[in-house]
Amino acid sequence: MADEMALLVADVFEAAGLLRRSGEGLAAAEGQTQARWQLLSVVSDRSLTVPRAARRLGIARQGVQRVANDLVREGLAAFHPNPDHKGSPLLGLTPAGHATLQRITARATEAHRDMTTGISPQEIAAARDVLRRLVEQVRRHQDPDQAGRQIP
Structure with a gap:
């Protein structure tokens, strides 16, 4: 991994x-x-x-x-x-x-x-979902107190 x-x-x-x-x-x-x-x-x-x-x-x-x-x-x-x-x-x-x-x-x-020719909207959405989850994991790793907070 x-x-x-x-x-x-x-x-x-x-x-x-x-x-x-x-x-x-x-x-x-x-x-x-x-x-x-x-x-x-x-x-x-x-x-x-x-x-x-x-x-x-x-x-x-x-x-x-x-x-x-x-x-x-x-x-x-x-x-x-x-x-x-x-x-x-x-x-x-x-x-x-x-x-x-x-x-x-x-x-x-x-x-x-x-x-994005040849890449479906569903594939783009799935990639975005994985990246958002990864970003959240990185935030939790860097600063557990800031995880889950959105910048207004």
Whole structure:
């Protein structure tokens, strides 16, 4: 089992790298980066503070702040007052940001269709189920107190 796990880890890293490069290409076609695409997506449904967006993305707040500032400068996002915390404004998308996200998402949907030709939706769902279970096992192994908690 340990050898199979090592091979799975290698396969996941390979897939992640390929998907990351593919995502960069999809975002670049709209003049964006994958980091900007991810942040646009995270704040697309509701405005969030930069620290909360960073937690959802699982990356450092400072990096998210830089990307947020870039999106604001480009007119794709805007900071709004936060009634719960005056020092931590909410980041939300502008109409231009929603339009950009929609175009990138449409490109990604088409790319995903092409990438999964010959793989059934049931196979994708089964792979996702195994990966989610594995993620939960890894979380339990790393920090038993955090297992089962979802990042809001």
